[in-house]
Amino acid sequence: xxxxxxxxxxxxxxxxxxxxxxxxxxxxxxxxxxxxxxxxxxxxxxxxxxxxxxxxxxxxxxxxxxxxxxxxxxxxxxxxxxxxxxxxxxxxxxxxxxxxxxxxxxxxxxxxxxxxxxxxxxxxxxxxxxxxxxxxxxxxxxxxxxxxxxxxxxxxxxxxxxxxxxxxxxxxxxxxxxxxxxxxxxxxxxxxxxxxxxxxxxxxxxxxxxxxxxxxxxxxxxxxxxxxxxx
Numbered sequence: 001x002x003x004x005x006x007x008x009x010x011x012x013x014x015x016x017x018x019x020x021x022x023x024x025x026x027x028x029x030x031x032x033x034x035x036x037x038x039x040x041x042x043x044x045x046x047x048x049x050x051x052x053x054x055x056x057x058x059x060x061x062x063x064x065x066x067x068x069x070x071x072x073x074x075x076x077x078x079x080x081x082x083x084x085x086x087x088x089x090x091x092x093x094x095x096x097x098x099x100x101x102x103x104x105x106x107x108x109x110x111x112x113x114x115x116x117x118x119x120x121x122x123x124x125x126x127x128x129x130x131x132x133x134x135x136x137x138x139x140x141x142x143x144x145x146x147x148x149x150x151x152x153x154x155x156x157x158x159x160x161x162x163x164x165x166x167x168x169x170x171x172x173x174x175x176x177x178x179x180x181x182x183x184x185x186x187x188x189x190x191x192x193x194x195x196x197x198x199x200x201x202x203x204x205x206x207x208x209x210x211x212x213x214x215x216x217x218x219x220x221x222x223x224x225x226x227x228x229x230x231x
Contacts, residue, residue, distance in 0.1 A: 004029035004152065004183040005050060007209075010059035012045050019045045021207040022059065027185060027200070032178050034194030035187045036203040036212065040157065043187025044082055046204060047154040050185070051080045063152060079150035081158055085141040089130030093121055093140045096129060097147055106148050115143050119169055134161040142170055146177060153177055153184045159193050171197060 003026040012019040019042045027033045037043035048054040050061055052074040061068040063075035087096050097112040116122060119139045129137060138161040145153060155174075159167045174184060178199075187204070188194065191212075194201055201212045 002029050003027065004064060005185070006062040006065075008060040008062070010049075010061060011057040012049055013057045014041060014045050018207045020204070020209070023207075023209055025202075025209045027183060029183045030178065030181050031199035032174060032184045032186065032197070034198035034201045035185060035209070036191040036194060036201065036205075037187045037189050038203070038205055040189045042204050043156050043189075047080060047082055047156050047185065047187060050154060051075065051078060053080075075152055077148075077151040078154065079145040079148065079152070080154040080156075081141050081145035082154075082156045085137070085144075087129055087137065087140060087144070090128055092124075092126065092128060093132075093143070094125065096140060097143060100144055100147060112143075112147065115147060118173065119143055120165075135163065135166055138162065139166065139169070142173070146173060149177070149180065149182075151182055153182050155184065155186045157188045158186065159188065159190075167193075 005027040007020075007023055007025045010023045011021050035043065035046070045054065049056050050063065050068070052068045052072070055069060060070075063072075063078070066072045066075070068075060088099070091099070093116055094109065094112055097116070098109060101107045101112065116125065119142070121136060121139055121143075124132065124136060129140065132140070138158070142155070142158055145155065158170055162170065174186075178184060186194065186198065202209050203212050
């Protein structure tokens with residue numbers, strides 16, 4: 001299976017400290033990759049760098065074999081969910097989603113409404129986002145990331161505000177994206193959120209990404225992949 005995202009000698013820093021130092025790692029395409037981040041800020045730094053929104057201190061990032069920041073400014077067909085979410089409180093969920101959709105013009109209001117209902121946000125359709133509770137607002141942020149069915153999906157701690165029902169709704173959407181061929185990276189400081197759900201599980205700790213173990217996710221192939229190595 002091809003490697004959808006590759007890190008070569010990647011060094012990331014924040015506030016004078018290292019998040020990653022000369023790390024080599026790869027994430028296979030079409031899989032859900034869980035990354036346990038004991039330091040929550042580390043997940044944010046990593047995902048924004050992968051998306052081309054922040055420059056690494058050193059090293060290279062390749063998404064779909066194109067170097068981010070050199071061959072491409074931003075990876076195409078990429079959706080990202082980070083904090084802060086960038087949503088507009090004076091708009092409804094549909095207004096927020098359609099503002100994003102107008103950039104690519106690849107989805108319709110009907111598509112956005114279908115996603116809103118799938119995330120059980122339908123009763124709040126006429127409500128401005130500033131009146132949403134944190135759980136429902138987080139679902140809108142998730143919807144914004146997946147709206148255009150990206151091939152690469154980066155999710156920063158997407159379950160932090162969710163109760164059990166909300167977590168299951170988001171996982172259902174994540175697994176649907178994997179079934180459609182998307183490569184998905186999920187960071188969270190809560191390792192239990194990832195166990196038994198992802199195809200691979202690694203930890204971003206001590207300036208390196210290390211494989212913890214490979215997980216058999218629901219609906220994944222019966223053949224377990226070989227573990228990655230941090231070089």
